[in-house]
Amino acid sequence: MKKLLAxxxxxxxMLPVIALAEGDGRVHITYSFWGDQTEFESVQxxxxxxxxxxxxxxxxxxxxxxxxxxxxxxxxxxADQLPDCGMVNExxxxxxxxxxxxxxxSDMYAGEELQPMDCITFKDDGTPVGYSSCxxxxxxxYNKDMFDAAGEPYPSADKPYTWDEFVEVAKRLTFDExxxxxxxDGFNPEKIVQYGAFVNNxxxxxxxxxxxxxxxxxxxDGKQCLINSPEAIESIQKVADLALVEHVAPLNVIPEDNGVxxxxxxxxxxxxxxxxxxxxxxxxxxxxxxxIAPLPMMKENVTLCTSGLTGVFKGKHQQEAYDFVxxxxxxxxxxxxxxxxxxxxxxSEYYYKTEEGISKWLGNEKYPYxxxxxxxxxxxxxxxxxxxxxxxxxxxxxxxxxxxxxLFTALQSVWSGERTAEDVINEIYPxxxxxILID
Amino acid sequence: MTALPKRHMIRYNRGETxxxxxxxxxxxxxxxxxxxxxxxxxFTLSLFNWNGLGEMKYIGLDNYIRLFTRDTKFYGSLLxxxxxxxxxxxxxxxxxxxxxxxxxRKVPARGFFRAVFYLPYVLPxxxxxxxxxxxxxxxxxxxxxxxKLNGGTSVKFLDSSxxxxxxxxxxxxxxxxxxxxxxxxxxxxxxxxYHEAAEIDGANAWHRFWKITIPCMTPIIFYNLLMSLVTxxxxxxxxxxxxxxxxxxxxxxxCYMLYTQAxxxxxxxYGSAIAVILFLIIAVFTGILFATSKGWIFYxxxxxx
Numbered sequence: 001m002k003k004l005l006a007x008x009x010x011x012x013x014m015l016p017v018i019a020l021a022e023g024d025g026r027v028h029i030t031y032s033f034w035g036d037q038t039e040f041e042s043v044q045x046x047x048x049x050x051x052x053x054x055x056x057x058x059x060x061x062x063x064x065x066x067x068x069x070x071x072x073x074x075x076x077x078x079a080d081q082l083p084d085c086g087m088v089n090e091x092x093x094x095x096x097x098x099x100x101x102x103x104x105x106s107d108m109y110a111g112e113e114l115q116p117m118d119c120i121t122f123k124d125d126g127t128p129v130g131y132s133s134c135x136x137x138x139x140x141x142y143n144k145d146m147f148d149a150a151g152e153p154y155p156s157a158d159k160p161y162t163w164d165e166f167v168e169v170a171k172r173l174t175f176d177e178x179x180x181x182x183x184x185d186g187f188n189p190e191k192i193v194q195y196g197a198f199v200n201n202x203x204x205x206x207x208x209x210x211x212x213x214x215x216x217x218x219x220x221d222g223k224q225c226l227i228n229s230p231e232a233i234e235s236i237q238k239v240a241d242l243a244l245v246e247h248v249a250p251l252n253v254i255p256e257d258n259g260v261x262x263x264x265x266x267x268x269x270x271x272x273x274x275x276x277x278x279x280x281x282x283x284x285x286x287x288x289x290x291x292i293a294p295l296p297m298m299k300e301n302v303t304l305c306t307s308g309l310t311g312v313f314k315g316k317h318q319q320e321a322y323d324f325v326x327x328x329x330x331x332x333x334x335x336x337x338x339x340x341x342x343x344x345x346x347x348s349e350y351y352y353k354t355e356e357g358i359s360k361w362l363g364n365e366k367y368p369y370x371x372x373x374x375x376x377x378x379x380x381x382x383x384x385x386x387x388x389x390x391x392x393x394x395x396x397x398x399x400x401x402x403x404x405x406x407l408f409t410a411l412q413s414v415w416s417g418e419r420t421a422e423d424v425i426n427e428i429y430p431x432x433x434x435x436i437l438i439d
Numbered sequence: 440m441t442a443l444p445k446r447h448m449i450r451y452n453r454g455e456t457x458x459x460x461x462x463x464x465x466x467x468x469x470x471x472x473x474x475x476x477x478x479x480x481x482f483t484l485s486l487f488n489w490n491g492l493g494e495m496k497y498i499g500l501d502n503y504i505r506l507f508t509r510d511t512k513f514y515g516s517l518l519x520x521x522x523x524x525x526x527x528x529x530x531x532x533x534x535x536x537x538x539x540x541x542x543x544r545k546v547p548a549r550g551f552f553r554a555v556f557y558l559p560y561v562l563p564x565x566x567x568x569x570x571x572x573x574x575x576x577x578x579x580x581x582x583x584x585x586x587k588l589n590g591g592t593s594v595k596f597l598d599s600s601x602x603x604x605x606x607x608x609x610x611x612x613x614x615x616x617x618x619x620x621x622x623x624x625x626x627x628x629x630x631x632x633y634h635e636a637a638e639i640d641g642a643n644a645w646h647r648f649w650k651i652t653i654p655c656m657t658p659i660i661f662y663n664l665l666m667s668l669v670t671x672x673x674x675x676x677x678x679x680x681x682x683x684x685x686x687x688x689x690x691x692x693x694c695y696m697l698y699t700q701a702x703x704x705x706x707x708x709y710g711s712a713i714a715v716i717l718f719l720i721i722a723v724f725t726g727i728l729f730a731t732s733k734g735w736i737f738y739x740x741x742x743x744x
Contacts, residue, residue: 071702074491095705099492190592250578253598254682268579401704409512412685416598419687427511439493 026058029317029324032073032086034066042337050327057320062086070400077101084321087133088311090393091204091400093122096311097129098397098439103312105130108326114348119305119388123395126221132307133329134344136275137388138200138208139303139379140296141260144289146173146194146270155271155293157378163238166271166296170196170248173270182247189247196248198272199239200259201415203408204399205273205304207392209235213298218436222396225433227407228425235298236414236421244417253416255408264288275306276380279368280342292369292379294387305388307347331361342368345380352381401435478718485711492705502712513713515688516696517720519604523692524671526608531615531667532660539622540652553623560616568680571610572597597682600689607677607690618663625659626652654737661736665728672721693717 033043040063047059062083064072070092076082088096096102106128109115120132140155147154150173155161161169171182173196180187199209207217215231218224226232242249250269252262260282263272267288273295283290295303310329312321331339331346338344339361351357361367362376369376393399410428413419485503488496506513538556542549559567574581575596583593596606633651642650653660675694682690684699693713701710 068702074702074705077492095490096492099490101492190587251595251598253577253595253686266579401706405699405704409684409688409691412683413600413687416595416600416686418600431511438490 024058026056027317027320028058028060029084029321030060030062030086031321031324031328032062032064032083034064034069034087045337046328046333049333050324057324059324082313082315084315084317085310085312085325088130088309089400090132090306090308090391091404093130093309093311093393094124094397095400097122097124101313102130103314103318103322105312105322105325108322114330114350116347117305117349117352117384119384119390119394120307120347121390121394122309124397130309130311131329132347133310134307134331134334134338135305135347135384136277136307136345137303137305137380137384138205138273138275138295139383140271140273140293141264141278141283142271142291142293143264143267143269144291146264146267150270154291157293157375158382160294160301161296163296163298166197167242167246167248170242170271171246172196174248187247192247193268195250195269196271197242198249198252198259198263198269199242200255200263200272200274201239201252201411202255202257202259203403203411204306204391204393205259205275206236206239206407206411207403208295208302208304209239209298211302211304211389212295212300213238214300218392218396220395222392222436225402225429225436227432228429231299233421233425236411236425238298240414240417240421243415251415253412255412255415258282260286264290276345277343280338280344284342284368291372292375294379294383301387303383303388304391305384306391306393307344336366340364340366345384352385396436398435398438401438402432406431406435481711481714484708485715487708489707490705491707495708498708502709503716505709506712506716512688512691512696516691516693519688519691520672520674520693520717520720522604523608523611523674523690524668526605527611527671527674528664528667530608530612531618532663534612535615535618535622535663536656536660539619539626542619542623543626553620556619557616559614564614564676565680567614568610568677572681575606598686600685600687603682603686603689607674607681610677611671611674615667618667621659621663622656625656629655657736658738661728661732665725668724668728669721672717672724693720 031043031047033039035043040061043061047061051058069087070089073082073086073088073092073096082101088102093102108131116131117135120135121128122130122132142155144154152169152172155169173194174192175181175194176188177191177193178186178188182189210217210227210229210232213231213235215226215229215235217227217232219226243251250262256262258265258278259272259274260278263269263274265272265282265286265288279292294301310325312318312325315321327333329347331344331348331351334344339346346352346357346361348357351361358377358381362370362373362380364370367376369380392403396402406428410424411421414421414424486497486499488498488501542553542556546552573579577583577593577595577598580596582596586592586594595602597603629652633655634647637647637651673694674692675698678684678690678692678695679698684691684695694717697710697713697717700706700713
């Protein structure tokens with residue numbers, strides 16, 4: 001009797017496996033992604049749509065925690081168990097591509113009406129290896145109420161602050177317990193109650209300041225490290241000095257990937273820089289009357305564009321995965337869940353270059369920043385078209401080592417004021433040069 | 440007459456041996472598969488250059504040579520790890536000994552206090568670190584708020600390369616509830632008769648502590664010291680959850696270095712070399728502890744004078 005029960009139980013346990021293996025005549029492929037439960041649900045919705053609209057392929061989601069995403073994919077690759085397609089972190093796209101794990105997708109948009117922007121095309125030695133699923137740029141957010149309270153005019157949407165103007169405005173928006181501003185007699189930097197500015201110092205975002213100051217981190221072909229140029233070094237020091245010297249920004253030694261959370265999200269900072277995805281991920285949950293503006297400029301008016309990629313991995317279902325990814329990364333497939341919520345900026349030129357395309361998303365009443373379409377057009381559309389440069393991981397190999405590991409740890413000593421940017425950069429420069437050359 | 444019991448004995452032994460083997464097998468398989476094979480694999484891997492996806496290249500001892508001669512962060516990482524281990528081991532042994540002695544007395548609500556001091560150990564560790572992050576925060580943290588309230592200047596608890604290790608060690612001390620419980624169990628085993636005899640001979644509390652409590656507790660102290668040392672040399676969680684290795688190499692613990700090198704930078708060989716070095720360091724320290732233990736540990740049943 002007991003034996004019978006055991007056998008029945010074992011069979012019951014195997015039922016789900018049998019159900020999965022049951023031949024529904026469709027090719028099952030997996031799509032891996034990171035994100036929380038909300039994202040899981042929205043991804044599942046899109047997958048359901050794809051699974052219903054055709055009967056040849058069935059896409060299953062594979063959720064991997066964000067923190068361990070890339071290392072998990074590498075482990076799967078070692079075990080020859082990679083999903084058929086999936087999100088790939090920006091800093092690892094070239095790593096996967098150069099190691100022959102990703103399928104060639106360079107012809108994905110050939111002959112298509114909607115062409116992805118060049119800015120978000122990953123290139124290995126000049127050859128396209130993949131396209132970001134969307135576009136994101138760095139912009140400045142500000143709290144309108146704090147500006148009103150200080151009697152300060154809002155930042156312009158088409159004429160960015162120069163760095164000096166930015167610091168001056170930030171000083172006027174910073175005050176201590178006694179209401180004194182930095183530079184005034186009796187100002188006590190120990191007792192600041194409101195800061196004027198916060199520049200997100202998450203490592204990869206710092207590249208924009210090197211470009212803004214007329215320098216660069218890496219050469220355009222991704223083969224040379226230029227971060228030791230005086231312009232690049234000065235740009236890092238200038239950002240650090242906002243907190244250390246000017247006392248207009250909170251000290252942020254251990255950068256977090258959330259300028260909004262550290263900055264105006266806490267309502268103690270009036271202006272902050274961060275990526276456009278915050279329009280969808282953070283601001284809808286914050287009770288703030290906010291505005292958007294281009295980044296302040298040191299010498300050049302420039303911003304960075306970047307976004308992760310949905311990659312097709314080599315394998316026996318490569319073609320099915322290719323077709324799915326092509327469908328999945330169209331703006332239309334994620335229109336409600338990602339574009340209209342403000343999390344994605346569109347990736348196709350059509351949505352930036354034609355009035356019709358622009359009004360489809362920016363003019364939609366569901367879009368989070370639809371109250372002021374003129375500003376939206378200048379800061380999100382024109383700024384992308386005219387001033388955005390690709391972040392270094394679009395063309396420089398091994399940014400998972402250079403920006404994520406070496407620079408991240410080293411720059412913390414600069415943010416804390418223990419060492420100067422020049423000192424730190426000169427020390428790590430040989431390591432950086434060596435790292436970008438690793439195969 | 441004699442043959443029968445002997446055979447019986449052997450059979451009995453055989454059965455027992457077999458049972459022992461069967462019972463031991465799962466843990467032996469576990470140890471071999473999860474510990475020893477990966478250890479050997481890790482050592483082998485440390486002689487290669489491998490990014491996980493590409494070809495493995497044999498490079499001999501290059502990873503080790505690089506680690507000791509060219510890595511700008513290795514010595515910083517080593518010193519940080521040793522400093523952290525030293526501070527948190529000594530700190531948590533003294534702290535938990537004191538708390539255990541207090542809890543061993545007839546204080547009111549003793550059970551409640553025992554629970555209170557053990558509680559940090561059972562809390563989810565990530566939540567604990569996030570809580571401490573808020574306490575230590577430079578801009579809005581509670582500690583700095585109190586310091587500023589009393590007219591002091593803000594302290595960079597986690598934001599300076601010199602302060603970050605002691606600050607993190609403080610959290611480790613606070614978390615050492617498990618040591619308290621073990622000490623407490625040990626204290627309850629110190630025979631009352633010794634204390635009573637010493638009291639009659641006129642020894643004061645201080646003398647009794649040094650001459651009776653501490654000697655009787657040495658095996659427990661040794662156990663706690665060893666466990667605490669091994670755990671703290673392998674520290675990684677505070678760096679992962681709070682400080683991400685910095686500032687400088689202030690919290691760039693060896694385990695964290697190993698993790699970032701191997702899994703974030705995809706340098707598996709290099710990470711393995713760090714793992715081997717860390718293993719040797721732990722082995723050396725454990726060896727020193729065992730070698731010196733004979734001199735200072737007192738076992739009640741010991742025949743030695």
